[in-house]
Amino acid sequence: MPEERSRQVFEVAGGDFGGKLMVTRSTGRVVREALEEALAALPKGGVLYVDTRGVELMDYSFADEALGILASRVASGEYGDRHLVLIEGDRDLLENVEASLRQRSLAIIRVEKVGGEPSIVGQVPDHLLETLQAIYDAGSITNAALAARLGLNHTACNNRATRLAKLGLIHRKIETAAPGGRQYTYERVV
């Protein structure tokens, strides 16, 4: 079973700056700075849920500035082992988020509600999608078990999972295995 993670839900349509109509890069910058503050305040391994369900319109400029750049910083490791998850239904609003993340060759996890079934917004190569699905199906799985399930050697499997962990789509734990070895375990983020 994956371990319980700290989480915070950030409602984009609420708060001092929020609203139903989220447009322009300058508005996106203000929202991103608030999201960055919330993300940095989470304990290691924590998940920041960005809830955009109350938003009617999010233009590309806002989506890229608020979510695209933030996802890019998460993927670069700026926030350590902290994760970003979007709470949003399958609707047109996702088009601009999707376009921004695809431009950046990034992806984030999306759920329709906290505890809901996860899916992906953005771009993940097909071979990584298979690995991601296997990790989410298992909940928590060692590199050895994942490699066996996917028919890969351990190094190839670890490389794939490392890329997914860098994108912030999974959590990777390193455990000591006797004698003096290391064992990787991958866990779903939500």
Place this chain on the structure above:
Amino acid sequence: MSGVLTMGSLDPAFSAATQIGGEPVVLDLRSVEFVEPAGLCGLAALLEYLIPRCEEVGIALSGRDVPAYLERMNFFRLFGDRVRTNADVASLEERRRHNPGTLQELINFHTEQEIPGIIERISEILENQGYRLKERVAICSVLSEVCSNAAEHGASSFGAYAAVQAYHHIVSGPRRRGEEVLVAIADGGVGVRETLSRNPALAEYTTTDNDALRHALEMGVSGTGEIGRGGGLALVAGIAARSGGSLSLRSGTGRVTVYENRKNSRYVPEFPGTFVRVSLPRTPQEKSAK
């Protein structure tokens, strides 16, 4: 000047404007019977070009419909004290200003910070007029993206002008049944070609204005080259194409129009800045059930 004031019908005036040597100028609009937002924004940009270069600028109008429309669209509020006209503006101001098709009167803006207010207002008007969420999102997304581009790349002494109008018939191309929303924006900035020229990686795409305009409509093309930039215009073109409409982008001597399945370009008289016109037809199934 033809009966319909569009951006294209102002071409002779833009050509002549480059020859102006400070003398008084009168724009003869007496044959104009119908003004669309593109013509209104084009006229505003033309006047902004002429006013600092001429001793006096006048516009000649005829009848009451066109002057009344210009008054309803706030044209005289923006230009009344800078342009001489034969229209009796005082009597027009006393008339009722209600115009259900006007979604955004001619508005002048300079900064990105002004855009959320513009979008909130038009969204409220659209909602009150029964536009469905999907339609409101399309119109507001188009307007916010092109306004953002104008505010970011079109810095000039006058900033940018925008106008949005809804029609109970299709006005783009041959007039026919249906409904259409037209969005127009004109700025007085350096133009698309010079903006893209700031990115050395785009050198091969900035040989002509039309090359630059065509390339600017591709996803991810920007003057800064930063990842994530240059997506707005491509998405606006996609929204217009999906609705069965079009996007026209004009800057310098180039003009490119994008439809669902084709892209046309042609050379036109120099436009001092960047101009965008977006046509968003409303199909019957898109209209709100009353």
